[in-house]
Amino acid sequence: MPAEAAADEWKTIATLAELPKASGDVIRVEQKSFKNRIYVSLRQYYQDRKTDEYKPGKNGITFTAEEFQELRELLGGLELVPEET
Numbered sequence: 001m002p003a004e005a006a007a008d009e010w011k012t013i014a015t016l017a018e019l020p021k022a023s024g025d026v027i028r029v030e031q032k033s034f035k036n037r038i039y040v041s042l043r044q045y046y047q048d049r050k051t052d053e054y055k056p057g058k059n060g061i062t063f064t065a066e067e068f069q070e071l072r073e074l075l076g077g078l079e080l081v082p083e084e085t
Contacts, residue, residue, distance in 0.1 A: 010034050026054060032062070040068040 010032055017029040021044075030041045043060030047053070063071060 008035060013038075016040070025057070038065040039063060040065065 011034070013031040013033055015028055015030050019027040019029075021027065025044055025046050027042060027044050030043070032039045032041050039062050041060060041062045044057045045054040046057050048055050
């Protein structure tokens with residue numbers, strides 16, 4: 001495979017976190033690269049019943065590294081609003 005083709009493919013650099021869901025699915029936060037740029041992906045993974053392997057689902061979002069840093073700063077200052085009774 002030529003070097004140019006490899007740079008055009010998504011590559012997972014690291015799994016930064018996993019959040020288990022009650023359904024058995026997990027939300028993975030992964031650092032990825034594509035065309036020599038760094039991204040952070042949040043994606044829901046489901047467990048394949050035949051192989052027990054986790055596979056990416058349709059639900060997810062990808063941020064550039066800059067967007068992810070902005071999101072981290074924004075989330076750090078957020079608090080839940082109390083539910084009215």
